[in-house]
Amino acid sequence: MNRRGEYVSSADDTIERECDHCEWHAVAGSYPELIKRYQDHLRDEHPTTWLRS
Numbered sequence: 001m002n003r004r005g006e007y008v009s010s011a012d013d014t015i016e017r018e019c020d021h022c023e024w025h026a027v028a029g030s031y032p033e034l035i036k037r038y039q040d041h042l043r044d045e046h047p048t049t050w051l052r053s
């Protein structure tokens with residue numbers, strides 16, 4: 001193990017979002033992209049939740 005190879009706690013590069021309703025998750029480079037992907041997922045997979053939100 002070299003020191004520079006250890007875990008880096010950088011939230012800047014990629015952001016991850018898990019679905020509250022299933023196992024789905026997405027990784028994106030920006031919050032707007034991630035929100036869009038999550039909303040697309042809700043609309044497709046959880047239309048009831050999508051309509052209520």
Ligand SMILES: [Zn+2]
Binds near residue numbers: 020041045
């Ligand atoms: Zn889901």
